[in-house]
Every structure is written in C-alpha cells, then in structure tokens.
Amino acid sequence: MNKYILSKKLYRNELATFYSFLIGFLIALAVGSLILFIQEKNPFDVFSLMLKLSIGSVNSLSNSLNKAIPLILAGLGISIINSVKLWNIGAEGQIFMGAIALNFVYINTSINNSQIYILLLLVSGFLGGAFCILFPAITKVLFGVNEIITTLLTNYIVFGLTIYLINGAWKDPASLNFPAAAYVNESVYLPTVLGKLSSGFLICILFTLIAYYIKDKSVFGYEMRIAGGSELTAIYAGISAKQKAFFAMLIGGGFAGLAGAIELLSQTHRVSTGISQGFGYTAIIVAAITGMRPIGIFLVGCLFGALTIGGSVIQTIGVSSYIAEIIQATTLFGALIAQFFFSYEILKKDEND
Amino acid sequence: MSSPILEVKSVSKSFGNIKALDNVDFYLQKGVVHGLLGENGAGKSSLMNVLSGIYLPESGTIKIKNQNIHKMNPDIASSFGVGMVHQEFRLIESFTIKDNLTLSKANIFTDNFEEAYEKYSEIFTLNSSYLTPINELSVGEKQKVEIMKLIFKNSEIMLLDEPTAVLTPQETLQLKESLDQLSQEDDKTIVLITHKLKEIKDFTERIFVMKNGKMVAKNLETEKVTDQELIELMMGEVKTSNFKKDNKKGDVKLEVKDISLTNSEQFKSLDDISFTIQSGEILGVAGVSGNGQVELANVICGIEKEFQGRVLINSQDVSKKGVKSRKKLSLSYIPENRLGVGLAPGVSVLDNSAIKEYFKASYGPHLSKGKMLGYLNDLIKQFAIKAPDVKAEISTLSGGNMQKLLMGRELISNPEVIVAAQPTRGLDVSAVEAIHKLIINQRDKGSAVLLISEDLDELFKLSDRIIVLYEGRVVKEVGIDSATIETIGYAMAGIDE
Numbered sequence: 001m002n003k004y005i006l007s008k009k010l011y012r013n014e015l016a017t018f019y020s021f022l023i024g025f026l027i028a029l030a031v032g033s034l035i036l037f038i039q040e041k042n043p044f045d046v047f048s049l050m051l052k053l054s055i056g057s058v059n060s061l062s063n064s065l066n067k068a069i070p071l072i073l074a075g076l077g078i079s080i081i082n083s084v085k086l087w088n089i090g091a092e093g094q095i096f097m098g099a100i101a102l103n104f105v106y107i108n109t110s111i112n113n114s115q116i117y118i119l120l121l122l123v124s125g126f127l128g129g130a131f132c133i134l135f136p137a138i139t140k141v142l143f144g145v146n147e148i149i150t151t152l153l154t155n156y157i158v159f160g161l162t163i164y165l166i167n168g169a170w171k172d173p174a175s176l177n178f179p180a181a182a183y184v185n186e187s188v189y190l191p192t193v194l195g196k197l198s199s200g201f202l203i204c205i206l207f208t209l210i211a212y213y214i215k216d217k218s219v220f221g222y223e224m225r226i227a228g229g230s231e232l233t234a235i236y237a238g239i240s241a242k243q244k245a246f247f248a249m250l251i252g253g254g255f256a257g258l259a260g261a262i263e264l265l266s267q268t269h270r271v272s273t274g275i276s277q278g279f280g281y282t283a284i285i286v287a288a289i290t291g292m293r294p295i296g297i298f299l300v301g302c303l304f305g306a307l308t309i310g311g312s313v314i315q316t317i318g319v320s321s322y323i324a325e326i327i328q329a330t331t332l333f334g335a336l337i338a339q340f341f342f343s344y345e346i347l348k349k350d351e352n353d
Numbered sequence: 354m355s356s357p358i359l360e361v362k363s364v365s366k367s368f369g370n371i372k373a374l375d376n377v378d379f380y381l382q383k384g385v386v387h388g389l390l391g392e393n394g395a396g397k398s399s400l401m402n403v404l405s406g407i408y409l410p411e412s413g414t415i416k417i418k419n420q421n422i423h424k425m426n427p428d429i430a431s432s433f434g435v436g437m438v439h440q441e442f443r444l445i446e447s448f449t450i451k452d453n454l455t456l457s458k459a460n461i462f463t464d465n466f467e468e469a470y471e472k473y474s475e476i477f478t479l480n481s482s483y484l485t486p487i488n489e490l491s492v493g494e495k496q497k498v499e500i501m502k503l504i505f506k507n508s509e510i511m512l513l514d515e516p517t518a519v520l521t522p523q524e525t526l527q528l529k530e531s532l533d534q535l536s537q538e539d540d541k542t543i544v545l546i547t548h549k550l551k552e553i554k555d556f557t558e559r560i561f562v563m564k565n566g567k568m569v570a571k572n573l574e575t576e577k578v579t580d581q582e583l584i585e586l587m588m589g590e591v592k593t594s595n596f597k598k599d600n601k602k603g604d605v606k607l608e609v610k611d612i613s614l615t616n617s618e619q620f621k622s623l624d625d626i627s628f629t630i631q632s633g634e635i636l637g638v639a640g641v642s643g644n645g646q647v648e649l650a651n652v653i654c655g656i657e658k659e660f661q662g663r664v665l666i667n668s669q670d671v672s673k674k675g676v677k678s679r680k681k682l683s684l685s686y687i688p689e690n691r692l693g694v695g696l697a698p699g700v701s702v703l704d705n706s707a708i709k710e711y712f713k714a715s716y717g718p719h720l721s722k723g724k725m726l727g728y729l730n731d732l733i734k735q736f737a738i739k740a741p742d743v744k745a746e747i748s749t750l751s752g753g754n755m756q757k758l759l760m761g762r763e764l765i766s767n768p769e770v771i772v773a774a775q776p777t778r779g780l781d782v783s784a785v786e787a788i789h790k791l792i793i794n795q796r797d798k799g800s801a802v803l804l805i806s807e808d809l810d811e812l813f814k815l816s817d818r819i820i821v822l823y824e825g826r827v828v829k830e831v832g833i834d835s836a837t838i839e840t841i842g843y844a845m846a847g848i849d850e
Contacts, residue, residue: 217722218718218720219711222704225697226704226708229704230698230700232693233695233708235656236676236688236695237676237708238675238676238680
C-alpha cells in the first residue's frame with residue numbers, strides 16, 4: 001500500500017511569492033466575478049469601472065495612493081516585527097495611538113515654524129505607535145506572553161481610549177455633538193504633491209527603503225534573522241534574542257503609529273474614529289501576501305489602496321463596496337494556498353519506509 | 354523456566370542507510386526486572402519503540418503471551434499490556450494527578466480509584482493528593498506519576514526508558530524499591546533501559562546488552578556477570594590511534610578553576626572542575642551524556658553565566674565576560690547541537706556562515722553582503738563544502754556539509770582555544786575522517802582543544818589526555834598512554850576501581 005506524505009521542498013523558486021500572489025489575485029478576481037454574476041452584474045463592466053475610477057485619472061490615482069499609505073506603513077511595521085518571527089496584530093491600535101500621541105503633543109505645544117512642527121508631530125506619532133506596543137513587548141520579553149494576544153487586545157484598549165477622548169476631554173464643542181476632537185490648524189496639514197496626493201506618500205517611499213535597509217542590509221536585520229531562526233543560536237552567537245525582539249516590536253509599532261499621524265495630518269485633520277478603517281488589519285494581509293518583503297508590501301499596498309477606492313466608487317452603480325474587501329481577503333487565501341504548493345511537495349511513500 | 358511473556362525474534366529496522374536494529378532477539382520472563390544496556394545509539398530506544406508499536410519492523414516476529422502479532426501498533430501493544438515510559442514525559446501539565454492517571458480508556462480503576470491511588474502512591478512514596486496539578490510536582494514526582502499511569506492502564510510489561518536520568522540518588526533508590534515491589538507483588542514484567550552500569554546491577558535480575566543495533570548478550574544473570582564483562586560488551590573493541598601523538602605542547606591556553614554550577618532546582622550539574630589545556634594539546638572529555646558536558650562547554654564559552662569559579666583564556670580571566678568578547682580572545686565553540694545552536698534553522702547558508710564574526714563584515718550599522726559572500730567562498734574552498742545555493746536555507750546541506758560549514762566557520766580564523774562537543778555525531782565515515790583531520794590539523798597549528806565526545810574510539814584516536822565526567826565531577830584524569838578502555842569505562846559508569 002502506498003502512503004502519500006507532504007514534504008517540505010528544500011529549494012524554493014525565488015519568485016514563488018510573486019507567482020503565489022498572482023495566482024491568489026486571479027482566484028480572487030474569479031470569485032469576485034462569480035459573486036457579481038450572481039447579482040446579475042457584468043463582472044467585466046464592474047472591474048473596468050473600478051479600474052477607471054481608481055487609477056484612470058490623476059485625481060483617482062492620488063486617492064488610491066493616499067489610501068495605500070497607512071496600509072504600506074503598517075505592513076512594513078508588521079514585516080519588521082516578523083523578522084524575529086513575531087506577529088503584530090496590533091497595528092490598528094498603533095495607528096490610533098499614533099494619532100492620539102500627535103494630538104496630545106499638538107495641544108500642549110506650539111511652534112511657529114510649521115515645517116519643524118509637522119516633523120515634531122510625525123515623530124510623536126511614531127513614538128505613540130511604539131508606546132502602544134511597549135506593554136506587549138515587555139510582557140513578551142520578560143514573561144514570554146504570546147504577542148498575538150496582547151497586541152490584539154491593545155487594539156480594543158486604544159479604541160476605547162479614542163472613544164473616551166473624543167467624547168470627553170478632547171471633544172470639540174464646535175462639532176455639533178459628533179464625537180471628534182478639534183481640527184488641527186491648517187498650517188500643519190501635510191502638503192499635497194500631485195493632485196490630491198499627500199506628501200505622506202513620499203514619507204511612505206522613504207520608510208519602505210528604510211525598512212528594506214533594516215531587514216536586508218543592516219547588522220540589526222541580520223541579528224533579527226538569527227534570533228528569529230533560533231533563540232539558542234542567537235545566544236550562542238552572543239546576540240540577545242530578547243533585546244532584538246524588543247526593539248523590533250518598538251520599531252514596527254512606530255511605523256504603524258506614523259501611519260496614524262500621516263492619516264491625521266493629511267486626511268481627517270482631527271482625532272476621530274475615522275483615523276483608520278481597519279487599515280491595521282488589512283496591513284496584515286498585505287504583509288502576509290508578500291512574504292514580509294518591504295518592496296512587495298509597497299506594491300501590494302498600492303494595489304489594495306486602489307481596490308479600496310475602486311470598491312467605494314462602484315457603489316454608485318449599485319454594487320456593494322464589499323466586493324473590494326472580498327477580493328483582498330480572497331487574494332490572501334489564494335496566495336497562501338499557492339505558497340503552500342510552492343513550499344511543499346506530495347511524495348509517494350512506501351508504508352514500510 | 355516457563356515460556357517468556359514476550360518474545361522477539363530476529364527483528365530488523367533501518368532508517369535510511371542506518372540499521373537501527375539488526376536481527377535482534379529479545380525475550381522477557383514474567384515478574385522479572387530486566388535491564389537493557391547499551392551506549393547512546395546502540396538501538397535500545399528503537400527496540401522499545403518496536404515493542405510499543407510505534408515503529409513497524411521490516412522483518413522478524415513478535416510474540417506476546419504466546420500470540421503472534423503481525424501488524425503491531427500502539428493500540429495492539431497496549432491491549433496486550435505493553436506500556437512505556439518515555440524519556441520525555443507525556444503528562445498533561447495543567448491536569449491533576451487523577452486526571453492524568455485515569456485519562457486512558459484502558460483505565461482499570463474506575464470504581465475504586467482512591468483505594469488504588471492509596472496503594473500505589475505508598476509504593477512509590479508519592480506524598481501528594483491526587484488533586485494536585487502536574488505542574489506543581491517536581492521532576493521526580495512526575496516520573497512516579499508516569500510509571501503509575503502504566504499500572505492504571507493495566508500494563509503488565511512496563512518499558513522504562515532511562516527513568517533515572519532525571520532523578521537524584523535518593524529518588525533512584527526509592528525507584529528501585531518501588532520496582533522491586535511491583536515485580537514481586539503485582540507480578541509486573543519490567544524493562545529498565547539505561548547506560549548506567551551501576552543501576553543495571555542494582556535494579557535488575559537479567560541483563561541484555563546492545564551494541565550498534567545488535568543484541569550482543571542475552572539474558573545474563575546479573576549476579577554472575579562482572580562489571581568488566583559488561584563494559585567490554587557495551588563498548589566493544591577500541592581501535593588504537595592512527596594519528597601521531599608527537600605534537601609539541603606550549604603555554605597553557607585554557608585554564609578552568611574550581612567551576613561549579615547549580616541549577617534552579619539546587620541540582621549541581623558541575624562540581625568543582627579544574628583543568629588546563631596547553632597549546633598543541635587535545636584534552637578529551639569522556640562521559641555518558643548528561644553528566645555535565647554541555648554545561649561545562651557553556652561555562653567556558655560564556656553562554657552560561659551563573660557559575661562559581663574562574664575561566665582563563667591565555668591567562669586572562671574571562672569569567673565575567675560575554676560570548677563575543679571571549680570570541681575576540683580567540684575562542685571557538687563547536688556546539689553539540691549542530692542545527693538549533695551552532696546553526697540557525699530556516700536561515701540561509703550565507704547568514705549561518707557569518708554567525709561567528711559577522712561584526713567583521715559591518716561598517717557601523719551596515720552589514721556588507723559582499724564581505725560575507727567573500728568569507729563564505731573562502732570557507733567553501735578551504736573546507737571543501739558542497740553548498741549548491743548559498744541563499745537557500747541551511748537545511749539544504751547534508752549533515753556532513755553542515756558540520757564542515759560549522760567547523761570551518763569556527764576554525765578558519767585559526768583560534769587558540771577550541772571547544773568541540775560531539776563533533777562527529779551522526780556523520781558518515783568519510784565525514785568523520787575529514788572532521789578528525791581538521792581537529793588534528795588545528796592541534797598541530799598550536800590550538801588548545803577541548804574535545805567532548807561519547808565516542809571512545811574518537812577520544813582515544815585524537816586526545817593527548819582524557820578526563821572523565823560523572824555526575825558533574827571529574828572522576829578520572831589519565832594521559833593517553835596509560836589510558837585503557839576499562840579504566841575509562843569504569844569511570845564513566847561511576848564505579849571506583
């Protein structure tokens with residue numbers, strides 16, 4: 001009798017992740033088409049409209065890229081933390097915390113030079129995100145508490161804190177009972193560079209390169225890889241695995257916090273529940289699809305931004321915007337399944353072997 | 354004598370090219386404590402796994418209670434009353450003692466649990482309520498619960514794999530009494546698997562000895578067999594050295610003074626160890642694994658920090674120094690655990706090749722891939738490593754090539770002090786030869802080498818002096834000229850001559 005066993009492939013195709021993504025995306029388009037077909041819409045018409053309204057003009061393209069910014073930054077943060085084989089499910093909370101920290105600094109300081117002020121506010125956003133993951137990082141390093149749970153839980157805490165602040169201490173009297181903090185002054189808005197494209201996108205490109213450098217070209221990235229491969233090897237090599245995990249988490253949290261700060265300074269201009277629409281969760285999909293590669297996260301982040309914009313505009317022809325989310329989620333499913341087949345092979349095995 | 358309760362005839366089992374069991378015969382008498390003796394890798398555990406149905410042998414017959422069993426599996430084994438205590442405990446830590454004992458569907462004490470628990474906890478001198486969760490028990494107590502589990506499953510044939518490895522001497526004595534009681538009163542058939550000579554003599558009535566997958570002695574009467582006979586059976590012939598030992602020795606490179614190490618459970622894993630190694634000298638450390646070898650290496654290399662005593666490299670006290678600063682003083686460490694400690698699994702060949710001195714390829718925070726690649730190419734050339742794709746995971750290399758990469762990485766800088774633990778374990782003959790040449794070559798270049806090995810052939814072949822570790826102490830130190838297999842074997846077994 002023959003048995004079939006799964007065996008991990010020793011050599012993986014360099015482009016396996018890219019192919020997996022393509023396969024996943026095609027599967028997602030097929031699933032999306034099927035759903036549209038059931039709703040008696042022509043999938044081709046819907047998709048071409050989505051394409052046109054998400055990247056067809058400078059305006060729509062800049063909308064799409066603006067949406068990509070938080071996905072990319074939070075995704076990069078997740079990928080840095082994953083270098084030590086840890087998972088950050090708390091990017092959503094870190095995005096909010098970035099915005100809260102920014103507003104806190106904004107309320108309590110005043111600088112005339114708006115460029116320096118913007119820089120200060122962005123830094124405080126970064127630190128806010130890092131602060132948000134501080135507790136999970138400490139409990140991970142000191143007591144080995146599962147970071148997936150703690151980072152997930154901080155999302156709820158930070159969301160609660162946001163609700164508390166915008167209904168209480170920071171509530172804007174001028175907002176006519178809409179729960180939100182007061183708007184920041186126009187002088188600290190992030191300027192646009194092309195159409196409606198926020199200069200935050202340039203920061204995003206810069207941080208993609210920074211993340212790439214940290215992960216692939218730096219001593220710290222190397223030490224993170226070894227620590228992620230085996231804690232015992234790290235200790236043997238004189239690398240403190242715990243220290244690497246701690247700093248990786250803080251940096252990764254900071255990336256997401258920066259996303260929140262940019263979102264506030266370029267889109268919402270105030271602290272509200274609208275700072276993030278689940279960007280921190282979608283960023284996990286973006287990071288996972290790309291196998292945690294920064295450049296890939298940048299590209300897929302842009303695609304997902306466009307999908308989100310495309311999804312919201314097709315509502316005008318009576319198609320639910322959820323079609324975009326279905327495509328995003330199904331892409332991950334498809335890509336993960338495809339990655340599985342790129343990484344494993346099924347071997348026939350004799351039973352007595 | 355009555356017919357055996359369990360009988361195994363000419364059983365064979367291979368893993369790849371390695372014959373773990375080679376035509377093995379084995380039989381057990383009811384109500385008797387048997388010993389199964391052999392070095393690590395002799396095939397003891399493989400045989401036990403065949404008996405408990407975990408491995409299916411390629412050939413041979415198994416007969417339990419006069420019934421031939423064709424397709425053994427764990428269910429059948431357990432229905433015939435064969436139960437095994439593995440070296441790693443299989444208890445559910447958060448469950449109580451009672452839950453763990455009654456977990457099996459074969460549990461026979463459903464109605465009278467308390468009565469049974471009272472009886473057996475007394476036999477095992479286990480002074481805990483059965484409502485105590487497992488994670489509140491000491492290691493020795495867990496061991497007792499593991500053995501009691503077999504009784505509650507109504508196992509008549511109890512296979513105990515190295516049960517004393519985790520016990521203190523007092524607990525070991527208690528275990529002996531418990532097992533005696535079980536065999537006499539409950540008529541249990543017990544197999545004690547061990548490589549400790551003293552215990553096998555104390556515990557058992559009959560002894561089987563395995564060596565290299567073969568059963569080399571069957572059903573010896575414990576009272577009639579001498580220690581020396583057992584050692585010869587277990588160790589076999591030792592080939593004499595074929596390397597010249599006319600190496601010149603120089604200054605003392607490594608000095609270890611009064612090293613003691615106590616773990617969190619107040620267990621002394623190292624007890625007052627002192628020795629020196631000169632340049633151009635290989636000091637072999639013999640001993641059965643688990644007698645302090647890993648701890649000793651970790652203390653010398655700076656991984657273990659909470660120890661008493663002093664470590665000197667080139668007369669410089671490094672006791673308080675970390676791993677990296679010891680490396681800078683020209684210390685290299687080839688750890689026992691190749692993949693997992695020496696090399697990081699899941700990480701590329703390139704990254705793994707730089708673990709020792711990656712900081713030399715850095716400029717501030719920048720790590721130069723080019724420098725790393727150049728260094729790796731040197732390694733590949735100098736040590737004849739076969740690495741088809743340096744960006745692929747380390748596990749794409751064969752065991753021999755992994756070890757060559759690890760050795761090369763640690764030796765290429767020509768270190769003055771080398772600590773090598775089990776450097777040839779699990780390698781094929783040609784790889785072993787290559788590794789031995791590397792070590793001798795390094796000795797001739799003037800390195801001081803600490804060679805920890807369980808392979809006596811290897812120790813006799815390479816060492817200039819041998820020390821024997823037993824329960825964390827140096828129980829023997831001899832020059833290679835006056836060392837004999839008997840003296841080393843006795844010391845390894847913890848027997849004073």
